[in-house]
Amino acid sequence: MKTHVAKTKISLRFWWMFLLSGAGLILLGTIVLLDPSLRYSTLSLCITGTFFVNGFIEIFFSLSNRNKIFGWRWYLVGGVLDLIIGSIFLTNPVMAAASLPLLVGIWLLLRSMLIIARSLELKHWGVPHWQWLLFFGMAGFIFAWTNISNRLFDATVVVFWTGTTLLTAGLFYLTFALFARHLQDNSELHFE
Numbered sequence: 001m002k003t004h005v006a007k008t009k010i011s012l013r014f015w016w017m018f019l020l021s022g023a024g025l026i027l028l029g030t031i032v033l034l035d036p037s038l039r040y041s042t043l044s045l046c047i048t049g050t051f052f053v054n055g056f057i058e059i060f061f062s063l064s065n066r067n068k069i070f071g072w073r074w075y076l077v078g079g080v081l082d083l084i085i086g087s088i089f090l091t092n093p094v095m096a097a098a099s100l101p102l103l104v105g106i107w108l109l110l111r112s113m114l115i116i117a118r119s120l121e122l123k124h125w126g127v128p129h130w131q132w133l134l135f136f137g138m139a140g141f142i143f144a145w146t147n148i149s150n151r152l153f154d155a156t157v158v159v160f161w162t163g164t165t166l167l168t169a170g171l172f173y174l175t176f177a178l179f180a181r182h183l184q185d186n187s188e189l190h191f192e
Contacts, residue, residue, distance in 0.1 A: 014064065015180035017057045018173045024050055025170030032163030043159070044089055044097045047104060050166075051086030055079045071121055078114045081107070101162060105148035108165045112140035115172045127179050136172035140165055 028050055032043065058079030066072045085107050089096040096103065115137030122130040143165040 014061050015177050017061055017177075018180060019177035021054050021057050022170045022173030022175075022177060024053060025166050025173060027170075029163045029165075029167030029170055032159055032166060043162075044093060044100055047100070048086050048089040048093075048096070051082045051089065051107070055082030055086060058082065071117070074114060074117055074121075078111065081110055101147055104162050104165075105144050108140060108144035108162075108169060109148060111169055112137050112144055112165075115140060115169070118176060122176075122179055127182065130179070133172060133175055133179070136168055136175065140168040140172065143168060 028046055031046070056079070058075050060079075062069075062072045062075035062079060065075075069075075085103060088103065116134060119130050119133035119137055122133060143161055147161040147165060
C-alpha cells in the first residue's frame, strides 16, 4: 500500500501547474463577469489562449506521469480536448465568436465531467474534503448545461453563465492543486 502512495506523491510534483491553470481560469472568469460587455471576438481570443495553456499543461502532466498515475489518460484526454477546441477557435475566429456559447458550453460540460472523475480519484487516494471538488464539478456541469441548453438567452446572460462556469472550473483547479500539494506532503494517506 505504501508503494502506491509513494508513487502518487512522486507523480504530484507538478501540482503547481494546476495552480497556474486555476488562477488563469479564475482570472478569465472574473474578467468576463466584471465586464460582460466584452465583445465576443475579445472573449474568444482570451478563451483560445486559455485552451492552449490548459491543454499543454495537462498533456505535459499526463505524459510525465503516465507510469505513476493510474488515470493519467484522463489528464491526456482533457489536454487534447483543450487543444482541439483552441485550434477551432484559432483557425476560424469568426465562427468561434458566433458559436462561442455553444463551444464553451460543450467544453465546460466535458471539463466538468473530468472534474467529477478527478474528485472521485482523490476520494480513492484518501484525500479529505474531496467532496468540495465533486461539488465544483457538479456545479460546473449545471452551469455548462444551462449555457448550452438556453441558447435563446440574451447575450449578457450567456456571458454571465460562461463567466460563472469558467470561475467554477478555476476554483476546481485551484482546490485540486492544493489537495495535490497536500498529497505530496502527507505520507500517511491511504487508499480506500
